[in-house]
Amino acid sequence: xxxxxxxxxxxxxxTYTFTDISPFFLETAKDTFAHSFIEYKVLDIEKxxxxxxxxxxxxxxxxxxxxxxxTRDLQGETLPHIRGLLRPGGHLLLLELTHQSRWIDLxxxxxxxxxxxxxxxxxxxxxxxxxxxxRSILRESGxxxxxxxxxxxxxxxxxx
Numbered sequence: 140x141x142x143x144x145x146x147x148x149x150x151x152x153x154t155y156t157f158t159d160i161s162p163f164f165l166e167t168a169k170d171t172f173a174h175s176f177i178e179y180k181v182l183d184i185e186k187x188x189x190x191x192x193x194x195x196x197x198x199x200x201x202x203x204x205x206x207x208x209x210t211r212d213l214q215g216e217t218l219p220h221i222r223g224l225l226r227p228g229g230h231l232l233l234l235e236l237t238h239q240s241r242w243i244d245l246x247x248x249x250x251x252x253x254x255x256x257x258x259x260x261x262x263x264x265x266x267x268x269x270x271x272x273x274r275s276i277l278r279e280s281g282x283x284x285x286x287x288x289x290x291x292x293x294x295x296x297x298x299x
Contacts, residue, residue: 140204140234145172156198158182185216188224196226204234208266209252218280231282237270 141157148155156178157168165179182191184207189195201221210217221231236243247253256262261276268276270287277285 140202141168141172144202145174145177152176154178156180160184184220185210185212186220188220193224195223196229198224198229199226200230200232201225202232202234205236207233208235208268209255211255211257213256213258213261213268214276214280215258218276218282222281231277233273235273236267237273239265239267243267 145155153176155174155176157165157172158180159165159168160181160183162181165181169179180192182188182193201224203221207213207217225231244253253266256266261272262268274285274287
């Protein structure tokens with residue numbers, strides 16, 4: 140995802156903050172994406188980003204590619220922290236699976252973070268949630284609009 144985004148932005152003046160929960164992956168990213176406009180920072184989105192050195196309301200766009208499902212509590216921690224980082228009118232570009240699949244479980248089900256979710260009222264037995272559930276929790280978390288490209292949603296379906 141990062142490679143494609145950086146390719147698309149190559150001719151524009153941007154500031155890009157690459158984050159990961161692991162310093163190891165930041166070092167790998169530094170080797171892979173050697174651009175002067177990229178800042179590399181550790182971020183645990185389950186914790187208050189301000190305490191980790193991120194300014195509230197300072198991001199125009201947050202890109203989360205297949206990472207939010209692995210957090211403990213989407214509505215109680217993750218989405219409020221993301222919302223707090225966005226400036227007014229900012230956008231969240233969210234890429235997530237929306238259908239449970241046993242072959243995905245076979246690949247990722249043995250990893251440490253796959254089953255660590257604690258928001259059992261939302262995700263009773265699996266980390267992956269449907270697009271319609273994403274729609275609901277995004278609205279409840281203060282996101283004004285959402286558009287989906289998903290097998291279980293019409294392309295471009297507005298949130299409201």
